[in-house]
Amino acid sequence: MTPSTIRPQSGTAFLLKKGQLLTVIDPEGQQVSDLVAFNAEDTAEWLSSGRTLDYASKFLLTTGDILYSNRSNAMLAIERDDVGRHDFLLAPCSKEMFAKLYGHAEPHRGCFGNLAEALEPYGITPDAIPTAFNVFMNVQVDGQKGTLSVEPPLSKAGDSTAFVAQMDLVVGLTACSAGLSNNFRFKPIHYRVE
Amino acid sequence: MTPSTIRPQSGTAFLLKKGQLLTVIDPEGQQVSDLVAFNAEDTAEWLSSGRTLDYASKFLLTTGDILYSNRSNAMLAIERDDVGRHDFLLAPCSKEMFAKLYGHAEPHRGCFGNLAEALEPYGITPDAIPTAFNVFMNVQVDGQKGTLSVEPPLSKAGDSTAFVAQMDLVVGLTACSAGLSNNFRFKPIHYRVE
Numbered sequence: 001m002t003p004s005t006i007r008p009q010s011g012t013a014f015l016l017k018k019g020q021l022l023t024v025i026d027p028e029g030q031q032v033s034d035l036v037a038f039n040a041e042d043t044a045e046w047l048s049s050g051r052t053l054d055y056a057s058k059f060l061l062t063t064g065d066i067l068y069s070n071r072s073n074a075m076l077a078i079e080r081d082d083v084g085r086h087d088f089l090l091a092p093c094s095k096e097m098f099a100k101l102y103g104h105a106e107p108h109r110g111c112f113g114n115l116a117e118a119l120e121p122y123g124i125t126p127d128a129i130p131t132a133f134n135v136f137m138n139v140q141v142d143g144q145k146g147t148l149s150v151e152p153p154l155s156k157a158g159d160s161t162a163f164v165a166q167m168d169l170v171v172g173l174t175a176c177s178a179g180l181s182n183n184f185r186f187k188p189i190h191y192r193v194e
Numbered sequence: 195m196t197p198s199t200i201r202p203q204s205g206t207a208f209l210l211k212k213g214q215l216l217t218v219i220d221p222e223g224q225q226v227s228d229l230v231a232f233n234a235e236d237t238a239e240w241l242s243s244g245r246t247l248d249y250a251s252k253f254l255l256t257t258g259d260i261l262y263s264n265r266s267n268a269m270l271a272i273e274r275d276d277v278g279r280h281d282f283l284l285a286p287c288s289k290e291m292f293a294k295l296y297g298h299a300e301p302h303r304g305c306f307g308n309l310a311e312a313l314e315p316y317g318i319t320p321d322a323i324p325t326a327f328n329v330f331m332n333v334q335v336d337g338q339k340g341t342l343s344v345e346p347p348l349s350k351a352g353d354s355t356a357f358v359a360q361m362d363l364v365v366g367l368t369a370c371s372a373g374l375s376n377n378f379r380f381k382p383i384h385y386r387v388e
């Protein structure tokens with residue numbers, strides 16, 4: 001099945017039914033895809049970093065791990081993972097972030113703006129966008145010093161991570177717009193639903 | 195000024211005006227207090243772990259650090275800190291968490307339930323409760339293995355952390371109900387607004 005393409009620095013949203021498999025593919029390597037999810041029946045239920053990290057007792061999630069909602073329900077299960085390094089600590093890049101951290105005078109709207117536009121038809125407001133599961137994002141953590149540093153993704157061309165929906169979901173997905181996250185070359189993301 | 199008391203395993207909410215100083219005190223030592231905040235003028239703006247960690251480029255926050263909202267506005271500045279070890283990764287303890295992680299058959303509603311009740315008069319719904327800034331919570335992070343482990347707080351009796359409000363806020367604050375977080379003795383939290 002031909003995958004769908006998310007153009008560089010853009011985003012999309014779609015319905016993912018319970019039991020469907022979502023495969024997120026990095027076609028060129030070293031690209032990040034921010035993923036958010038909402039219960040399709042009640043979009044007030046959202047993918048929660050804080051619940052997921054608590055239940056997993058770890059911040060590096062990979063095959064076999066479950067992503068939970070704010071209501072402690074399983075939303076997505078990681079079925080297969082070529083990369084094993086993703087981030088679930090940092091909020092999606094945004095206009096404000098590019099101004100603050102990159103010093104951009106005319107900042108891109110980032111994954112946040114792309115997600116906000118893509119989710120609007122589902123009745124999901126910008127303020128409802130939580131910390132994303134940042135597929136392929138490589139945030140190195142120094143447990144002693146407490147520092148976080150964004151490094152180039154470990155994903156190579158064609159690598160993918162696959163998720164099985166545990167409930168009917170609205171999923172938002174991007175091809176990330178932050179230079180630090182993708183080694184300063186904006187690339188597309190591919191995805192497949194089956 | 196006599197501080198206010200949050201009884202063991204309970205919570206409260208109050209208005210904190212821009213410029214006011216909130217001091218969170220651990221009167222007996224080794225107790226955690228979950229703190230959430232919302233813009234008092236528009237409670238759809240909330241304290242965001244993901245934005246804060248991104249702007250700080252670290253997960254250990256202390257004196258001089260700023261806690262940001264989902265809209266990238268400064269909400270609270272840490273003015274003074276006796277302890278230097280707090281958590282901003284894990285969601286508030288909850289009924290579901292006590293069932294899943296502790297195996298409790300009749301689980302306490304936890305900080306989440308306490309915050310939900312305390313915030314309800316301000317029109318803030320349970321689904322709007324984000325990952326809290328867990329004052330005094332000691333979550334050890336292994337940056338290599340990716341593991342998180344909840345250890346007894348480093349706070350001694352009388353230690354405190356003080357925050358200055360950067361906007362008018364609704365603040366929710368608890369005396370934490372999770373045994374692992376407070377070395378299995380439920381204690382009060384004191385706080386002062388000035």
